[in-house]
Amino acid sequence: MTVLDFVLPAELEAHDPPEARGLTRDGVRLLVGRRATGEVGHHRFTDLPDLLQPGDVLVVNTSATMPAAVRVPGSDLSVHFSTELPDGQWLVELRRGLAQYSAARAGDVLALPGGATVTLTAPYSRGRLWHAQVTTDTGLRTDTPISDYLREHGQPIRYGYVPRPWPLASYQTVFGTEPGSAEMPSAARPFTHELVTRLVSAGVLIVPVLLHTGVASPEAHERPYPERFAVSEHTARVVNQATGRVLAVGTTAVRALESAARPDGTVAAKAGWTDLIITPERGVRVVDGLLTGLHEPRASHLDMLAAISGTALLDRAYTEAVAAGYLWHEFGDLNLLLP
Template sequence: MPAEQRGPGLDRDSVRLLVSRGTEVSHHDFVELPRQLRAGDLLVVNTSPTLAAAVDGRIGHARVVVHFSTRGEDGRWAVELRDPDGRGTTRARTGGPAGTEVRLPDGVRLVLEEPLAGRSERLWWARVSAPGDADVTVLLRGHGRPIRYSYTERDQPLSVYQTVFALPSADGAGSAEMPSAARPFTARLVAELVSRGVQFAPITLHTGVASAEAHEPPYPERFAVPEASARLINAARAHRTPREASSSRGGDGSREGGRVIAVGTTAVRAVESATGTDGVVRPAEGWTDLVVTPERGVRAVDGLLTGLHEPEASHLLMLEALAGRTAIDRSYEEALAGLYLWHEFGDLHLILPDGESSHSALLPQPNVRLPLGRCDPAHRAHITYEEG
């Protein structure tokens, strides 16, 4: 259950924090996060709001639950059909076949057209028809509830699934599931971080539904890295160039600030999708199918604040790209021994660099206008770069 519901006087930030620097691991309360960071650090946060994306429906006389995942450019929705399990949650079911019609509240009809990807029939593109001017966003507001899985105890109001950084979008878009790494942040904690000189760079990535059983890699998702955030990221990293290293070291010989720390794997995916092979982050928006792996590596992000992931989860490849397999194995040994909590209401893991980043030499000098150009061709992101 959410941390604030576990006892009197608790708040969202009443969770634990595992901190790892290479194979060095320490244990903290999440409210100690400001003391793990330093002036000049930059937290990249996802502003996507969480949608009430689960809606009850029927196929013939059979009850189903529709998880609305992603709205495509052609107006169709990627959806997952699931069976009620009798305990208020759902279990996986085989999707399809094409032409299957699902009846939803208020006369809305959903027709499956084709699988989202050839490797799996879990998610399908579906055409939705609604009477009058109604659309899916109206349906979700009136009849939707947050997606939840069997490891949770009961339904929660949508407000429980919104982070302090969530902003409503003009077109009603949002995430099918909460960008949960940011959930423990409170307004008080954000204020303390700002007072200590930590900065924030907002991005947006609308998450689709998770692969709770199959642990598939993430599908293409909509994202945006605004110009202001791209400049903040580049400026933070530029402060670590060799030319400035001598003037930015603290009294203990360590460099001060300049670390780019993503809050959640969604923030990593968005930022890395907007980062070229030259290490420069450029303003971008569109769709990304980038999967960060140890082979691909990371080019802009130095650290990550994230939840704890299942052994089969593809997100572990991203963690390995940041810290290496040995460090991640060591961290998870400590998390298991310490009985840390998993999933969206669980504890957090802060991965900090073991020594200084090796890619800072690729960065432009401060106060240089960043050129616009193409994003990393190693992934097929459909991106529009913004003039600025």
């Protein structure tokens, strides 16, 4: 395991969407690292079409963000709906205000607006995530997606570094078509329709995968848990026939692609749940590069980044990002790691 530890100054946390800071969505900064040379360069996200090459393949996640936080009436607790499991239960997290809540116990029943109830059945990880049975009196069953319920009663998940609520549209990407993610696949947030047009005009191919990402507590830095994914035959064919580099947009796209990889490095059409953990020791079979946000110190995602970029380049990139005042979190700046 590779642990990248550094001090993240509070002023480098992005508290608001870039649009609230006087920028366009694609006006955020872009730190580019090249593994072959060890070079790190500073750009704007609007430079992306000039940084890629004809024949490159961008793999994007089409999961849309759900308003997955529901307040418990009469208390300061919220339930964060994370991941629907194959057996129809959910993984959920409880928060008190914006802070982690650790006093829950198996058997606790939480009454939610609209007649819904959440019954905690067993702890999943360190008492933070719980297996839960979810029922409502509106006709939804425990094995039925509850996206309709969340659209009526939920709010986007946010943490303490985002002091005020923002509408669900602030947490959607231009690629999101299928609601299912508890948190935004945020590496794709800066893309706009105009930028996508420029990329396609430059000969860059864009193909979809699906991975519904669950809650990733900023306090815990836990390993990934099972998340639903799908890689289509079309995407597998384009990736396998790529003449350029295969570049994942976000760690979710990496997990989906690598979960569908064969031992020889080709990709098969595949769907299901994945709990794949990517480390430098495991390496990657399909992905050549990654476009991603900036991750917190000691975050488990940094192992995946090191598997793609190497530890030396990753350390240099993060040293430069801190020194140059890049912004972290889902409303912050981006990092492009190239071969």
